[in-house]
């Protein structure tokens with residue numbers, strides 16, 4: 001190759017560099033922009049990733065740098081990394097998207113108490129920490145605990161008048177906008193939701209909230225596969241669903257209706273998160289006890305052909321973080337569970353990019 005130091009050559013050497021997730025050329029994906037070369041031989045350009053939570057950011061930057069250095073005369077390569085989250089298909093014939101919201105993701109579980117809300121809240125905060133714009137709908141009618149977990153226990157959703165319509169102003173903390181069933185019901189009061197009433201609230205949470213611009217809107221689904229779940233999956237075009245399970249329940253996943261419901265609704269299941277995978281004692285943080293056996297999540301995910309996005313340990317500080325309104329990814333980012341949750345958030349973001357861009 002006869003290369004001279006110009007923009008064309010920069011594009012030429014970058015063309016074989018692929019996004020490892022999307023397996024397509026960065027140049028073809030229009031991820032390389034604003035190439036500038038100064039008289040000293042410094043090459044500057046912008047690399048536009050498909051998510052600020054890109055797990056392979058460093059590798060891509062390294063690959064680009066190596067490629068550009070092949071051109072004779074290059075002194076230094078300076079890459080400014082930014083991100084533009086791709087927009088999922090915004091409307092289907094029977095489903096209406098939410099203006100300004102790029103990707104809607106369901107976090108679901110077959111059973112209650114497996115840690116679905118813990119995962120939803122920490123994934124939301126972890127995505128926000130990378131710079132993404134994130135909203136969370138706590139649609140768990142039986143245990144709306146996202147407000148507590150986000151330190152928004154005493155928050156109220158404000159109603160604003162806009163263009164003759166009432167819109168809810170979401171609560172906000174740790175970088176995440178939140179609406180919750182918990183804001184609408186009295187604490188410690190048992191709630192009996194009748195179908196139409198529940199559907200009304202869910203529709204309001206989707207369409208009558210001032211969400212603004214969001215890269216990701218995470219829906220903490222009620223456990224199981226009842227009416228509320230159907231309403232939610234039928235109402236909006238969801239880019240995908242994540243299933244949270246525990247080692248004890250993971251083997252039951254394939255027979256559970258959850259997976260089938262999403263499939264039937266045309267919502268791809270992007271992956272499984274195994275929670276409470278192993279126990280880390282607080283006084284011996286280097287130890288790991290596989291109380292429920294090991295490898296169940298990996299085996300089931302292989303059998304089902306669905307990715308295992310991560311395994312979260314059972315750690316006391318994770319529960320304490322939830323109870324005190326400081327999610328573990330904020331209060332103790334060095335803990336094993338926080339690190340695992342950050343990896344899960346990145347894996348989800350990568351899966352979404354692939355689902356949207358690779359079809």
Ligand SMILES: Nc1ncnc2c1ncn2[C@@H]1O[C@H](COP(=O)(O)OP(=O)(O)OP(=O)(O)O)[C@@H](O)[C@H]1O
Pocket residue numbers: 109111112113114115116117118119140142143144145223275276312313314315316318319320322323337
């Ligand atoms: N990996 C973990 N380590 C320690 N505690 C955890 C872990 N995951 C969840 N918990 C705790 O278990 C309890 C239940 O978790 P969570 O509320 O997230 O579950 P859920 O599936 O959303 O439950 P529900 O269906 O009742 O809403 C909480 O007290 C939470 O702090």
